[in-house]
Amino acid sequence: MKRTFFILLVTLITVTGFSQNERYVNAMKKNIAEIDSAMVKGDLPKLTDIAASFERIGNAEKNQWLPFYYAAYCKVTQAFMKNEPERNDPIADQVDQLLNKADSLEMKNSEVSLLRAMNASLRMLVDPMQRWQQYGPIVQQYSKDAIAQDATNPRPYWFSGVSLKNTPEQFGGGCGTAKPQLDKALELFESFKPASELHPNWGKETCEREAKDCE
Numbered sequence: 001m002k003r004t005f006f007i008l009l010v011t012l013i014t015v016t017g018f019s020q021n022e023r024y025v026n027a028m029k030k031n032i033a034e035i036d037s038a039m040v041k042g043d044l045p046k047l048t049d050i051a052a053s054f055e056r057i058g059n060a061e062k063n064q065w066l067p068f069y070y071a072a073y074c075k076v077t078q079a080f081m082k083n084e085p086e087r088n089d090p091i092a093d094q095v096d097q098l099l100n101k102a103d104s105l106e107m108k109n110s111e112v113s114l115l116r117a118m119n120a121s122l123r124m125l126v127d128p129m130q131r132w133q134q135y136g137p138i139v140q141q142y143s144k145d146a147i148a149q150d151a152t153n154p155r156p157y158w159f160s161g162v163s164l165k166n167t168p169e170q171f172g173g174g175c176g177t178a179k180p181q182l183d184k185a186l187e188l189f190e191s192f193k194p195a196s197e198l199h200p201n202w203g204k205e206t207c208e209r210e211a212k213d214c215e
Contacts, residue, residue, distance in 0.1 A: 027057055028066065028198050035074060036202075039081075047078040058101065065105035066198055069112060072098035073200075076118050085125045095119045110150035111200045114159060117142035121163065139163075154188035155200070157181050158207045165210060175214035182211040 031053050038046040051074035058067030072095045079091045096119060102112050117139050124135035146156040161181035167173020185207045194201040 024057065024061060024064070025198065027053075028070075031057075031070065032198065035070070039077070042081075044078050044081055047074045051075050051078075055098065063105060065102040065109070065112075068098045068102040068105075069115065069200070072102065072115050072119075073202075076115060076122055079122055080118075085127075088122045088126050092119050092123045095122070108145075108149050110146045110153045110156070113142050113146040113149060114153070114155050117146065117156070118159060152188060152192060154185040154192050154207070155203050157185035157188065158203045158210075161185060161207070162210055165214065179211065179214040182207055182214065186211060 031050055034046070034050050038044070038050065051071040054067045054071035054074065058064060058071065061067065075091055075098070076095050079088055095115070099112055099115055099119070103109070106112065120135045120138040120142060124131045124139065143156050143160055146153060158181075161178045161184075163178075164173045164181060165175060165178035169176070185203070189204040189207060192201070
């Protein structure tokens with residue numbers, strides 16, 4: 001009798017675990033698909049809703065870093081698309097909080113480091129001439145960290161290329177310096193394989209457009 005009860009209990013726990021995992025995966029896949037849809041449509045308010053949904057998932061799951069990563073990604077990407085530098089600091093504060101949560105669950109992760117570089121860049125854009133000395137080295141360090149933590153990740157090179165492309169030539173930017181970084185990113189995108197269907201796999205189409213602009 002005791003053995004039968006034990007088997008039933010283990011079975012129930014296992015089934016419940018699979019069910020919870022399935023709900024998590026399905027919720028994440030739905031939100032990730034909605035990010036792509038919102039960006040294609042230029043629906044920036046939708047990104048706010050998606051970020052909030054990811055954060056709720058992260059708070060419920062406790063040990064998953066990807067929901068906090070995607071919530072941060074939505075916020076920082078939305079800020080870049082809005083291009084309202086005077087509003088960047090409060091958003092960057094929120095992104096930092098989300099990335100701190102992701103980092104506490106997945107330390108020294110290339111994707112998290114890249115978002116930290118992007119977030120520091122977001123702060124720098126508030127006043128580039130005044131903030132370059134403070135945030136420029138932070139952007140560069142996190143970008144280097146992202147490459148060191150995963151040499152196969154194309155996104156750090158994509159970010160470097162886009163940043164250089166939008167930097168005036170007199171400050172070392174322009175297509176001449178951006179194109180090699182974008183080409184490197186495209187090379188890596190061809191062979192990049194995310195760790196799972198939920199892991200980051202964005203950026204290729206944007207990189208192709210930016211590289212084409214520099215031809």
